[in-house]
Amino acid sequence: MSAPSKSELLREAGRAARARYRAGLVRPTAGVAPGLTQANMIALPRDWAFDFLLYAQRNPRSCPVLDVTDPGSRATVLAEGADVARDIPLYRVWRDGALAAEVPDAAAAFEAAGDLVTFLIGCxxxxxxxxxxxxxxxxxxxxxxxxxxxxxxxxxxxxxRLQGPMVVSMRPIPAGRVADAALISGRFPAVHGAPVHVGDPAGLGIADLARPDFGDPVRVEPGEVPVFWACGVTPQAAVMASRVPFAVTHAPGHMFVTDVPDAAYHV
Amino acid sequence: MSAPSKSELLREAGRAARARYRAGLVRPTAGVAPGLTQANMIALPRDWAFDFLLYAQRNPRSCPVLDVTDPGSRATVLAEGADVARDIPLYRVWRDGALAAEVPDAAAAFEAAGDLVTFLIGCxxxxxxxxxxxxxxxxxxxxxxxxxxxxxxxxxxxxxRLQGPMVVSMRPIPAGRVADAALISGRFPAVHGAPVHVGDPAGLGIADLARPDFGDPVRVEPGEVPVFWACGVTPQAAVMASRVPFAVTHAPGHMFVTDVPDAAYHV
Known part of the structure; x- marks a missing residue:
């Protein structure tokens, strides 16, 4: 019997991660199954699907769409056998633009809603x-x-009916590596691509880096510059700003781990 | 008075081309206003807009969406003051998946339909x-x-409700320049990007290069290889294959000339 190939090992890592989340593990997914694409998720009633797909098309840096399910389906071409309502570590259920619940399993919410269309967005x-x-x-x-x-x-x-602000993620990068980080990430436009802003948090209206709106603060060491990338939590900001009647999303930082190697989105 | 800048001259070339087509000139647009992005067009009733936007999202090589109008609007962010129903040299009106008319001005068809959503697609x-x-x-x-x-x-x-085959355009390229053509076009994913197929027309089911389904045949000289790119006429093939009740499109090769420099889609 030959050893499994690198791509088989990768896929197995993705499957194993999804199985752990389906079984109930709640944890941010950064660094999980390295080499596999991760995705943001938002599920909306069929009646809102066109507005959202258009919002994504008009804001491709924030909302690069990787896959869209058929109405009512929880399957995606991005991960064989996956269930988008169960395989993410933590979900948010939204009503009238407000967070109604955080749950580790959204199957009941999907079933109650009936015809949700699920969007998976680059991360x-x-x-x-x-x-x-x-x-x-x-x-x-x-x-x-x-x-x-x-x-x-x-x-x-x-x-x-959708509007709202852009959300960004931030990584502190040593000043001498900022250009490298821009070039490397720029080769992945389907997962937000190059930074939208480098340094000067005030220019984005960010008053205090130590108080993020989502996720945790991080150390910024001397000689490092805060670098900002468009973020797939942008749809959640639109849900809030537009008072969308009903939506299910991932919880920020708790992503859908796909079977797709990073390299598939490399240009 | 200073000389106009290169970008002012470019925009003026685009405006002038659109004005000629609005005035009635009917001619393919290849080579027109070089340096400006050109776009395929399909306009569909509001009720079909989600299906089409999803079709485009699922087939991005063939249908890279550059802009989508609001329902009933004929304005686009891609060209200031343009009218998508009048500024293309030649339109096709489709009924029940069949070509009903070719007209140099589609304003009457747009007005009769009322709520068309217009998609502009990379070319x-x-x-x-x-x-x-x-x-x-x-x-x-x-x-x-x-x-x-x-x-x-x-x-x-x-x-x-949409399905259909991919349509390709073909350019004969000297064997020694095929890789260059792939690299150069590959830097423009929003306008179809790299070739989908090189040589071997039979592999795409093309029986005779001299009998294209749309446009004109071209000479293929000794030492040249037929190179195939995904084509924005793919939506018209879907209109036919899916018997869409009503649509307006550009006529193949007769594109919408935008104000956007090619460089804007360079990655």
């Missing part, structure tokens, strides 16, 4: 492996915390 | 300027004909 965790391979420390992975995310003063382009 | 004419700048002859421009386009045996991924 910057995907290019963290190439950053690390280039010798750039990813602070929240090194420290075992969730990535810090911030609401910004940048409005997204509205679509139908 | 490979956009990377022909960089190909030419690299010394690669674009045969249909050199010969003053329309690009040849073919229905293939490759099914697109269906979405809702």
């Amino acid at each position: 910057s965790f995907t290019f963290e492996t190439p950053l690390q391979e280039a010798g750039i420390e990813v602070r929240h992975i090194a420290d075992g915390t969730n990535v810090p995310m911030y609401l910004t003063n940048r409005p997204c382009r509205p679509a139908g | 490979s004419f956009t990377f022909e300027t960089p190909l030419q700048e690299a010394g690669i002859e674009v045969r249909h421009i050199a010969d003053g004909t329309n690009v040849p386009m073919y229905l293939t045996n490759r099914p697109c991924r269906p979405a809702g």
Whole structure:
């Protein structure tokens, strides 16, 4: 019997991660199954699906769509045998634009809603492996915390009934490696691509880096610059700002681990 | 008074081209306003818009969406002051999946339909300027004909009520420049990107290069290889295959000339 190939080992790591989350493990997914693409999730009633898909099309840096399920389906081409309502570590259920519950399993919410259309959206965790391979420390992975995310003063382009600000994730990068981080992440446009902003948090309307709107704060060491990437929590900001009647999303930092190698989104 | 900048001259070339088409000129647009992005167009009733946007999302090589209008609107962010129902040289009106009319002005068809949503989709004419700048002859421009386009045996991924085959455009490229053509076009994923197939027309189900399904045949000289790119006529193949009740599209090869420089879609 021959040893499993690298791609078989990768897929097995993805399957195993999803199985742990389905069994109830709740933990941020940065650094999990390195080499596999991770995805943000938002599920909306069929009646809101066009507005959302258009919102994503008009705001591709924040909302790069990787897959969309058929109405009522919980299967995705991104991960064989996966259930988008159960295989994410932590879900948020939203009513009238407000957080109604955080649950480790959203099957009941999906079943009650009936015809949800689920959108899987690129996540910057995907290019963290190439950053690390280039010798750039990813602070929240090194420290075992969730990535810090911030609401910004940048409005997204509205679509139908949806509007809201861009959300960004932040990673402190040594000044001498910022250009490398931009080039490396820029090769992955489907998972947010290059930074949208480097340094100057005030320019994004961020008053205090130590108080992120989502996730955990991270250390910024002397000689490091805060670097901001568009973030797939942007749809949740739209749910809030637009008072969407009903939605299910992942909890920030708790992503859907796919079977798709990072390299598939490399340009 | 200072001389106009290069970008002002470019925008003026786009405006002038659209004005000629609005005034009634009917002619393929390859080679027109070089340096500006050109777009395929399909307008569908509001009720079909989600199915189509999902079809595009699931088939991004063929249907890279550059802009989507609000229902009933004929304005686009891609070209200031443009009218998507009048500024394309030639339109096709479709009923029940069959070509009902070719008209140089679709304003009446838009007004009768009322709530059309218009999709503007990337066009490979956009990377022909960089190909030419690299010394690669674009045969249909050199010969003053329309690009040849073919229905293939490759099914697109269906979405809702929409299904159909991928359509490709073909350019003969000298064998020693095929890799260059792949690299150059590959830098423009929003306008179809790299070729989907090189050589071997039979592999795409194309029986005879001299008989394209759309556009004109071109000379293939000794030492040249037929190179195939995904084509924005793919939505028209879906209209036919899915018997869509009503649609307006551009006529193949007769594109919407935008104000957006090619460089905006360079990665």
